[in-house]
Amino acid sequence: MKPLFTAVENVSRRDVLKLFGATGGGLALSASCLGWSPMLMAQGEDARLNMFIAIGEDDKVYLTCHRSEMGQGIRTGISQVLADELGADWNKVVVVQGLADKRYGSQNTDGSRSIRKGFDKMREMGAMARSMLEQAAANQWQVPVSELNTAHNVVMHVPSGKSSRFGELAVAASQLPVPSADTLIVKPAKNFTHIGQSHQIVDMQAILKGEAKYGYDIQLAGMLYASIIHPPVFGSEVNRLDDSDTRQVAGVIGVVRLPVPKGAPAFQPLGGVAVIATNSWSAIEGKKALKITWTGSVNDSHDSTVFLKQLIERVQAPGQMVKQHGEENTDWPKDSTMTATYTVPYLAHSPMEPPVAIASVTDKGCELWASSQTPQRAAQNVAGSLGIKEDRVKVNVTLLGGGFGRKSKPDYCAEAAILSQKMKAPIKVCWSREDDIQHGYLHAISAQFYQAKLGRDKMPQAMLQRTAFPSIESTFTQGAHYPADWELDLGFVDVPLAVNSLRCETVEAQAHTRIGWMRSVCNIQHGFGIGSFVDELAVKAKKPVTQMWRDLLGEVRKEKFVGQGFKYGNYGEELARHPVDIARYHGVIDAVELGMKKGHQLKDGQAWGFAVHRSFAAFVAMSLLVQVDKNNKLRVLRAVAAIDAGRVVNPDRVKSQVEGAIIFGLSLAMMGEVSFKEGKVQQSNFHDYPLLRITQCPDIEVIIIPSEASPGGVGEPGVPPVAPSLTNAIFAASGIRIRHLPVNQYLTV
Structure with missing residues (x-):
């Protein structure tokens, strides 16, 4: 089988490892190793999207979570499965958030399916990295690989007493052929060290210190804020708009009508009017000052x-x-x-953090920061709203302050992208609690x-x-x-x-x-x-x-x-x-x-x-x-x-x-x-x-x-x-x- 990295790819791998914080070279595995969709190692920052496991010479183990964290502990759970098969020291595990990328397979974090669907594949990925580290050690020590085992970031040969840290073997392991999935041997359950054990969630300390980043925490240079008044009745739209008082509110710099959805609503924006301002308070006050009359709707009589x-x-x-x-x-x-x-x-879902998204649209495409349960769907929806190719949308997934299914519907992401394109500046769309209850799904x-x-x-x-x-x-x-x-x-x-x-x-x-x-x-x-x-x-x-x-x-x-x-x-x-x-x-x-x-x-x-x-x-x-x-x-x-x-x-x-x-x-x-x-x-x-x-x-x-x-x-x-x-x-x-x-x-x- 072709080695995981060619000489050219090794440069990319080193860049990836540096991005993760590793020093020197190391071993990095992508989902393509298990026969998933092809995942090529990219140059620069985007390369880290492809990684499930990376091990640097610094002996740290970088594990990617490709699902969204909204309090359920999935960043911890997926990492436990990977770390167990690998034989990793939990104290040396660094969890990296995967961004939107089709090559991960489904990133849809709903339906209680993350562990249910990913358990076996994650075990195989961990076993693959472990087998490559063990083979590298076996080659160095000239001993049968069957006599080796891993634990606490160390490969050990008990008969001779030899051992090496993962970081010492990572570069050599990266030069080896990638074993096929059907040759992998996963651990018996009796040897589990992380699976089945209660681990504190990996984000706990950041949360307790106020350092965790949720959607509402994201700040960009030159960012503007949008507050949107949506149609009060589903299916109605703006008939007349008087925004003269709104434009007098300090900090307000624009008023934008949003497109009205056609056909079934799907994840299209609801329409309405957005007030753009230099701060959220001005945007909210400006929205209150709008004078709008709305058209009729077939749902006007709904009781x-x-x-x-x-x-x-x-x-x-x-x-x-x-x-x-x-x-x-x-x-x-x-x-x-x-x-x-x-x-x-x-x-209504009523998560503690209402929907929020930040979009920055330029000639190169759109970069999005969102508390999203479905980053791939968000990318698809944003691309459709902007009329660009999906591969020109990059979605950064923040922590979610609750989701319950609401944040798997990315209408708010499309709103941010449309407004950023219109205003030619980064836009943060902030739904209020009232917006969430009255205009959600x-x-x-x-x-x-x-x-x-x-x-x-x-x-x-x-x-x-x-x-x-x-x-x-x-x-x-x-x-x-x-x-x-x-x-x-x-x-x-x-x-x-x-x-x-x-x-x-x-x-x-x-x-x-x-x-x-x-x-x-x-x-x-x-x-x-x-x-x-x-x-x-x-x-x-x-x-x-x-x-x-x-x-x-x-x-x-x-x-x-x-x-x-x-x-x-x-x-x-x-x-x-x-x-x-x-x-x-x-x-x-x-x-x-x-x-x-x-x-x-x-x-x-x-x-x-x-x-x-x-x-x-x-x-x-x-x-x-x-x-x-x-x-x-x-x-x-x-x-x-x-x-x-x-x-x-x-x-x-x-x-x-x-x-x-x-x-x-x-x-x-x-x-x-x-x-x-x-x-x-x-x-x-x-x-x-x-x-x-x-x-x-x-x-x-x-x-x-x-x-x-x-x-x-x-x-x-x-x-x-x-x-x-x-x-x-x-x-x-x-x-x-x-x-x-x-x-x-x-x-x-």
Whole structure:
């Protein structure tokens, strides 16, 4: 096989290593070594985009994270996997943020897929570097490479007592042929030193010292600031503009109309008017001074209360069949049939850091700095907005102050690029909290209908379920009024209930605003629906809800959904690698049941609620302990969660992600609601779209189920069971059955 570097390429490699901070030469590997898309070593600063592993003569190990860091700890997790196979000393690891580059493969940091999709490839990359270092040592010492091993940045030959630091072998290793992936031998799990261990996130000290760089922290010489007033109703545009008062505001230097999107919104800017100023305050004050009249829109009459009533009516009537397990049941006796309808309102992501992007457009192209979950998509979107080739857009990825899916939609990046091109200066587009809530991509409003025919034992013999919500596909395709198949895979058709007849249907729902994915996506409404209905079935049958779940899940098996009228997408994973395993459902149910029994004697008005859900190839059971007093004041006292996410890389991060999911889920379930009147969002900031306060947060226990299964998702699976476990607990404590979120419509929170 051709060596990784020719003589000419060695110059480039040395430049790359210097950019990383290494002294002298060394070893650098790119993803092309594993048969990924070709990755040529480039001259100068751009070369560092190509690196996954670089080892300098300074003995430091430079590991590239090609995903975005938004608090989930991925810069640490990916580095742990690489370092483990390499045998690196964690104290000598330097993490380098990869910029947007198609040659990395997908950089899309959503769907809880970074470790799930990258675990094996990262291990191979680490094993490749290790094998080259070991071969270099074997050549020097004239010993069999099979007698060598690595640990703590050292290659060792135990029989002779010889050892060399990585830095001493790096240059020699770089001259060797790159081993093919099929010859690599990865470590057995028993030899892991970093994988499975809790490591403090690599950015912790920078965060604690205030040195971490988020999107809002970026400053460029000559940079201007933009604040944008977007159309108040989706689909409207500027009719008349009077900016005379705005231009009198000190610091304002320009007013720019943004182009109006054509067709489906996708990730195009919404349009509106941007105020450009020398500082953010002037831009905001200038925006307030604009006088605008807007054109009409087909969405002018959208009222979320009326629309939700329509969705509730529609799910009561027959819809389009998407799944049929067993023979269709047509006999629904009134005295033995249970029905319930559950609803979830529009919801906003509300990350602590609103969307922000800085663009500098010159004759050479565009350089972007953005808190983006999808830098490749940002590059593509910016290129399309500017009418230039994608390879002329460079995207620098900052730390993200939260994302939850909002920052994988790069409309704000395009806004910055368009304005920079117009003003011929670097532009920072700053979305406010009001912009974020009123003009973002919302989680869809929805209604879910469940019906069960009960036998004499009060167990379901047949079930029917329908779902209605504006599809995310409407954001990309005009006229998409039914959910996409992949949306139905998220907690609707994929719950493996072992009933004789199970039918799933969808009904029509038109979008009146931009709809987008949010943390756990359609599992939010589907998890609430099925988690609540199973509890109602358990109450009817007079058995613990945990036992009802076991009974409904049926015999231990790996469900394949054969012959049910749909092809299950399984979050993009093969069922053989990530099966829908009933035994793993039982495992998390059992663990939470034990956790509920520990350490709390129930008082009057207190009760536990339970739910379990599989999403993103992970299994989560959740139980919340609540207290409802005589004045209908709700307190959430304790949460016990168990997660089986397969093999875990960093237990501390898994625990924190589940904790965060509980807090996120409680915010949505207790208080989350975006409403529309006359086409306009009624909420604007945290005073009317509140997030959970620390005094509302329960004590949280997270149980991680040990597993050797392939890694599953972690960031999103903890959200779906939160809402049903909360409302189920409220019913058990007070007798109040809440089927329509948020909870604060009924109780004081």
